[in-house]
Amino acid sequence: MRSRLWAGLAATITAVLLTAQPAAAQATVEFSADSGDQCRHGVTEGTLEWVEGPVIRPAVQVRGTLSDSAGPSICGPDEMHSRAAFTAYNGATVVDSEEVKADDATVAVSIGLSDPTGVTSIDRVVVQVCRYSNSPFGTSYCGKAAEYKMP
Numbered sequence: 001m002r003s004r005l006w007a008g009l010a011a012t013i014t015a016v017l018l019t020a021q022p023a024a025a026q027a028t029v030e031f032s033a034d035s036g037d038q039c040r041h042g043v044t045e046g047t048l049e050w051v052e053g054p055v056i057r058p059a060v061q062v063r064g065t066l067s068d069s070a071g072p073s074i075c076g077p078d079e080m081h082s083r084a085a086f087t088a089y090n091g092a093t094v095v096d097s098e099e100v101k102a103d104d105a106t107v108a109v110s111i112g113l114s115d116p117t118g119v120t121s122i123d124r125v126v127v128q129v130c131r132y133s134n135s136p137f138g139t140s141y142c143g144k145a146a147e148y149k150m151p
Contacts, residue, residue, distance in 0.1 A: 026051050027151040031064070033127040035082060036143030039075035042082030042102070042129040043067045046109055050122065050150050058121040059114035062086050066109055066129070068102035077104070080131045080138070088113040088122040095120050103134070124149045 035042030046064015
């Protein structure tokens with residue numbers, strides 16, 4: 001009888017603890033940015049998922065693709081590659097930044113942006129695609145930066 005009482009009490013406490021944990025807040029926003037040239041040589045698109053909560057580290061999960069001259073086009077090869085920069089901010093302060101590179105291909109983008117200390121939340125992410133010469137002596141240019149705020 002006593003062991004059943006303890007088992008019931010343990011089950012009740014476990015259920016209360018599991019339901020008492022606040023859930024992490026999640027919000028997803030679609031993003032896209034390009035290199036700004038007529039041929040759209042560099043293009044990135046996908047989703048930004050804000051994950052915040054009292055128990056977990058505030059972060060933005062970036063998932064998508066970066067394409068560099070990857071597809072049929074009337075534009076010829078240009079001996080350049082694309083880089084997509086993802087910069088996370090809290091107000092005017094940069095919290096984290098990551099870059100992804102593609103050269104005549106489409107690559108998967110799967111990165112996490114967060115404060116290294118795990119404290120500061122992210123209120124916006126800026127996405128920008130730039131193109132760089134594959135040779136040491138060449139040109140580079142960037143498309144317009146796209147800003148995405150936490151919903």
